[in-house]
Amino acid sequence: MRLKNVPGSREAVAASDHVESDPEQMKGRWVRDVFGNDNPIHIEVGMGKGRFITSLAAINPDINYIGIEKYSSVLIRAIEKAETKPLDNLKFIRMDAEDIESVFAKGEVKKIYLNFSDPWPKDRHAKRRLTSGRFLERFANILSEDGSIEFKTDNRDLFEYSLNEIEPSGWRLQAFTFDLHNDPVMNEGNIMTEYEERFSSEGNRICKYVITLCEQE
Numbered sequence: 001m002r003l004k005n006v007p008g009s010r011e012a013v014a015a016s017d018h019v020e021s022d023p024e025q026m027k028g029r030w031v032r033d034v035f036g037n038d039n040p041i042h043i044e045v046g047m048g049k050g051r052f053i054t055s056l057a058a059i060n061p062d063i064n065y066i067g068i069e070k071y072s073s074v075l076i077r078a079i080e081k082a083e084t085k086p087l088d089n090l091k092f093i094r095m096d097a098e099d100i101e102s103v104f105a106k107g108e109v110k111k112i113y114l115n116f117s118d119p120w121p122k123d124r125h126a127k128r129r130l131t132s133g134r135f136l137e138r139f140a141n142i143l144s145e146d147g148s149i150e151f152k153t154d155n156r157d158l159f160e161y162s163l164n165e166i167e168p169s170g171w172r173l174q175a176f177t178f179d180l181h182n183d184p185v186m187n188e189g190n191i192m193t194e195y196e197e198r199f200s201s202e203g204n205r206i207c208k209y210v211i212t213l214c215e216q217e
Contacts, residue, residue, distance in 0.1 A: 009072040018082045019075070019092045020066075028105035034091060035064045040110035040144075043068060045097050045130060046117050050078025052193040053113070057090040063110075067092045068100070097130060097138075104142040112139055114151040116195040119158040131162035136169040140213055152180065152208045154199040159207035166211055176209035186210075 013019055020026060026034055030041055039062050044053040047067035057065040067090070069075040075094050082090060093103065117130040127134045131151055139149060149171075153159050159178070166173050177183040180190065181200055186208055192200070200206055 009076040013072045013075050013079065013094050016079050016092075018079050018086075018090070019094060023093045023095065023103040027103055028108060030066070030104070030108060031064065035089060037064070039064050039089070041066060041104075041108060042111040042113065043104075043109055044113040044115065045100070046070070046114065047078060047092075048074055048115070049194055050075075050081050050092075052115055052191055054078065054081050054087070054090065055191045057087045058085070061087075061089055063089065065090045068095060068097065070094070070096050097135065101138055101141050106141060107144045107147075109142045110144050110147050112143065112147070112149045114149060115193045116153055116199075117151075117158075119153070119155045121157070126161070129158065129161070131158070131165055133165050133169040136165060136171060140170065143213060145213065148174070148210055148212045150208065150210050152193075152196065152206055154196075154204040154206055156205075156207065159209075163209065166209075170214050171211045172214050174210045174212055176207075178205060178207050180206040180208045 014021065020034065031038055041064045042056070043066045045068045047053050047069050050067055053065050053067040067078060069078065069092065072094060075092060078092060095103065114130050120126065120128045126132055129135070151162060156178070163173070163176065175186060177186045180187050196206060
């Protein structure tokens with residue numbers, strides 16, 4: 001997907017109070033020095049325009065949320081939402097997901113959301129998929145022992161690939177569905193992203209899984 005350039009977006013992101021400008025310095029210190037509380041941290045990796053994580057932060061004030069987005073031209077839209085209704089429990093980071101271990105300490109994150117991630121359809125690019133074993137290892141290094149990952153996509157091939165990566169990577173599948181919006185249990189309380197609303201309106205079924213780390217021997 002080719003992203004439209006937004007003139008001045010990089011400068012606006014750098015100047016925004018909603019964006020943590022030096023996230024590496026906050027490693028292990030997010031709760032104490034950024035949020036000033038002892039609430040759990042939930043992150044969304046590849047948050048797009050931010051509707052999902054902004055909505056979660058608004059209805060869950062006792063959870064700290066951090067949205068991660070690589071592209072300034074997309075992140076600027078999330079910042080605009082945050083400026084409309086500032087939330088003390090929401091921060092953004094502009095960064096590549098590959099660097100996530102440099103930003104969060106072991107066990108610092110309680111939950112990770114992956115919503116409509118780039119499917120990287122070519123086999124040679126499989127390691128770039130956020131649900132690959134390579135990324136699951138990174139996520140395992142920042143999640144608490146009782147942490148989890150929730151993943152949504154409309155790409156059936158990516159979802160089946162992702163299911164196959166779970167067990168070999170040391171994770172346990174807790175729940176999954178190939179048709180989220182017609183699954184009354186998994187769809188309860190579901191918040192749709194911008195992509196999800198569009199894809200489902202076009203007749204695409206939404207897949208979702210929830211995974212947790214296997215207990216260590």
